[in-house]
Amino acid sequence: MSSEFAHKSVMFEETLEGLSCKKGGIYLDCTTGGAGHSSEILRRVGEEGFIYCLDRDIEAINAARKVLDKVGNNYQLIQANYVNLDRIVEEYEIPELDGILLDLGVSSPQLDKAERGFSFSKEAPLDMRFSQDENETATAADLVNSFSKDELVKIFSEYGEEPYSKTIAEFIVQERKKKYISTTTQLSSLIVKSLDGKKFKGHIHPATRVFQALRIAVNDELKGVEKIIPKAIKSLKKGGKLVIISFHSLEDRIVKNTMREAVKECICPPRQPICNCDKTSEAKIVTKKPIIATETEIRENPRARSAKLRILEKI
Numbered sequence: 001m002s003s004e005f006a007h008k009s010v011m012f013e014e015t016l017e018g019l020s021c022k023k024g025g026i027y028l029d030c031t032t033g034g035a036g037h038s039s040e041i042l043r044r045v046g047e048e049g050f051i052y053c054l055d056r057d058i059e060a061i062n063a064a065r066k067v068l069d070k071v072g073n074n075y076q077l078i079q080a081n082y083v084n085l086d087r088i089v090e091e092y093e094i095p096e097l098d099g100i101l102l103d104l105g106v107s108s109p110q111l112d113k114a115e116r117g118f119s120f121s122k123e124a125p126l127d128m129r130f131s132q133d134e135n136e137t138a139t140a141a142d143l144v145n146s147f148s149k150d151e152l153v154k155i156f157s158e159y160g161e162e163p164y165s166k167t168i169a170e171f172i173v174q175e176r177k178k179k180y181i182s183t184t185t186q187l188s189s190l191i192v193k194s195l196d197g198k199k200f201k202g203h204i205h206p207a208t209r210v211f212q213a214l215r216i217a218v219n220d221e222l223k224g225v226e227k228i229i230p231k232a233i234k235s236l237k238k239g240g241k242l243v244i245i246s247f248h249s250l251e252d253r254i255v256k257n258t259m260r261e262a263v264k265e266c267i268c269p270p271r272q273p274i275c276n277c278d279k280t281s282e283a284k285i286v287t288k289k290p291i292i293a294t295e296t297e298i299r300e301n302p303r304a305r306s307a308k309l310r311i312l313e314k315i
């Protein structure tokens, strides 16, 4: 792990075991980050193996290179959005894979670096894009200042499970008429003000849920998860494993349901007497229930508290 991209990998051993990481294997890490998981995969595959490492964020790619170089050179870094996996496989002529990893969400350095705009406690432009060079992607400020009240309520409640989404959205719509909302701390103090006197659930900062919701919306994270699973299964060889770590209930629900959909034998409407969909199951679910972090890991890395790991195997 490089010091400028210090991120403690979650469920490290469980992930490598889930991938059945072996000598000579070919793997793909769709969310390389600081290469915590990737560098150990690279070490375990040895010189005969290979790992493809994707990340949408150029800062992560640059940090990962330094970490991976210390282990070996049988890797390829690719700055890309994993949603485009089918095209990436073609372009880079990626062979059938022994395992694919998705460790979803945001890395600690992305949160810690003020100018990325992910953190409500650090003054910065309200950005939140994983890839700041993807010009076509709207920033969090674009969303907050242009979405209707109803759209904001939907995002805050669906992606953030924010109980006061209506109150907050109404206040934002009022306040943005007076002044464009351009920074993280400006938004965070508006949220605090809008909830004046309201009791907060748990002990989290009142802006936590709205910031999470905006990050998910800006990066279209949930649709990405839904789209990647069938593409990932296609890219695996028989017996290959797909390991996904998610960090909030909504994300985990999508992983669970999309995996279930992928392993279904038949997708005909339930009342149809004879099956004509020709669908056969391409995979089986390895983890009936998600694997969660041990108490020891949670003590050492509180981020692991909400992590859920699910495994699917191509058949």
Ligand SMILES: C[S@@+](CC[C@H](N)C(=O)[O-])C[C@H]1O[C@@H](n2cnc3c(N)ncnc32)[C@H](O)[C@@H]1O
Pocket: 007, 008, 009, 010, 030, 031, 032, 033, 034, 035, 036, 037, 038, 054, 055, 056, 057, 060, 080, 081, 082, 083, 103, 104, 105, 106, 107, 130, 224
């Ligand atoms: C939780 S971190 C991964 C940490 C990594 N497993 C480690 O051990 O160091 C998630 C990473 O996924 C990247 N990411 C998020 N969405 C992505 C996407 N759609 N395509 C590619 N990378 C993405 C983020 O930029 C971030 O670096």
